[in-house]
Amino acid sequence: MVRAVARIDLAAVQRNCARLKSAVGEETELCAVVKADGYGHGAVACAEAALAGGATRLAVATAAEAEAIGRGYPHIDLLTMGALTPEELDGALAAGAAVAVWRPEFLELVAKRARARGNAARVHVKYDSGMGRLGSRDPAEVMALARACAENQDVELAGVWTHLATADEPESEFFDEQLNRFDAVVDAARAEFPEVTIHAANSAAVFRDRRSHFDMVRCGVAVYGLDPFQGDPADRGLHPALSLRSYVADVKHFEPGDSAGYGRTWRAGAETCVGVLPLGYGDGVRRGLSNNAEVLVGGRRHPLVGTVSMDNVTIDLGPETDVEPGDEAVLIGSQGEETILAEEVAARLGTINYEVTCGVSARVPRVEG
């Protein structure tokens, strides 16, 4: 019996990477994105499984993440995708990570710090083709930065890249617009720097359009078996890797009118039994799931009733239940024939599966299995 645990199926991570690799083919590298502790799944263990499944590179967002991953995998090409303060830059370089660059001043700083370290820094010049976040919007500036890298012995031009804003919206024409804009930059970059790694695609783009694959794809959500389009991962041959499990700590009899939880937001309409599970929003079970979720016990779905507390939730087991204290409860994942997907939880919350798994808090141990 475990109060709350996130079980991580590393074999699923491995299979998902093999699936992604088969989708992109031999010519395109798979870079597994393991930022935010591997989307809540545990970055180090998932990195290992992703590499076993065919990923040849890893990416993170922050310097601290680069340091954590770089320590474990010094031989793997690692990219820090996010913005870095000068202090963070030192951390990322010390971790052996390549860094993202889109401003001349930052490139100068990278060169200076790399020179001080005595090791050339690998940089990926970022083009903002329409995401409107990090990157230079000016193709001429992107090329100027690429040339500046090539001319500076303290930096090595390793990549030219962009990020797509609407790959997961099948109707969006902006996806093609961004690729068209990027194509022009790619043509210029390839002409001058044939060795450079060109990359654009996230998970959704991998499934959507081969045109986005280039030399490498950066996949996060699909690595963990989550559907980038918020549908059923099985439809794309993906296997969810995370399940969130707890147990029934108590079962009590309720008379009509008895209430469960803060604010008495739920009252029994008839005699019933209520199960108490010892986890709550302190574990990442969002309060928005109050009276708005189902939980598996004994292979059946039971409605979550009342308000989600920090450390407890309550479920309606019905008047004649065989559920007993100690029985396993599943908030995300499978039990018997039933499955609750992170996508279902996300839809109930009006959010996306990414936020659901990232939201499983640090209080919940990640355990392989």
Ligand SMILES: Cc1ncc(COP(=O)(O)O)c(C=O)c1O
């Ligand atoms: C720059 C960048 N590339 C790639 C990814 C991976 O995207 P996905 O998880 O949709 O595959 C992310 C994730 O947000 C990202 O920020």
